[in-house]
Amino acid sequence: MQIADLGNVQLHYRIDGDSDGAPVVFANALGTDLHIWDAVLPLLPEGLRFIRYDTRGHGRSSVPAAPYSMGALVRDAEMLLDHLNVRDCVFVGLSLGGMIAQGLAVKRLDQVRALVLSNTAAKIGTAKMWQERVDAINSNGIASLAEAEMGRWFSPNFRARPELALWRSRLLQQPEAGYAGCCAAIAGTDFYTPTSGLRLPVLGIAGDRDAATPPDLVRETIELVPGAQFQLIRKAGHLACVEQPEAFAKVLGAFIHDIGHPSGTA
């Protein structure tokens, strides 16, 4: 297990693919960990270095006391990339990870060559909604959120499949303080103005059955950046990379190729 000790936080990360390849970095969604990318990575072009990590308070990363700020989550990503000597990466963030991606590109354009903003937005939900989620966790635990979360994460079709149990159990394993801490970070984030100043290649990905960040919301954020591309994945909920890994890998692989990110065979 690889842990980056960044001082006030320890981040669990994994590197797959070609250790000398151009870097592609992956950041997970609220209530998930780096396993959301398991099915996508083997389908991506060869010759790339895939770096994925667990957001603080999630997976095997440490769980500082809640609440967290988005600034802290962006700093975590920045410090991890410095720790690993990563520059000019394609940064792929899903939902909360996509917010971190926007913040990192605003702060450290030397680290980020292109962004993939999957199932995310410049602003997600309202402060009231996130506070209610934190209150529910504090009163009744993370299990009290599981049913609603499965409804946002996956289409009805996927929810009828046996794999649902795995994703539900992964949610239940997330530290409650970590989940609540990240809810606070999302509640305090509105990246409309900073994201509209970005000038770099951007791919937006949405799921047509996403109940948390519907396609129009994703598109609204993507359109803030001139020249950004948008791809809709069909039969996919919020965790589009889990539900439709082949389609996800196809649009991501094509984007990596189109921007000329150095890689081997497609």
Ligand SMILES: O=C(O)CC1=CCC(=O)O1
């Ligand atoms: O849990 C949700 O509502 C979906 C979500 C919003 C931000 C994130 O990372 O997941």
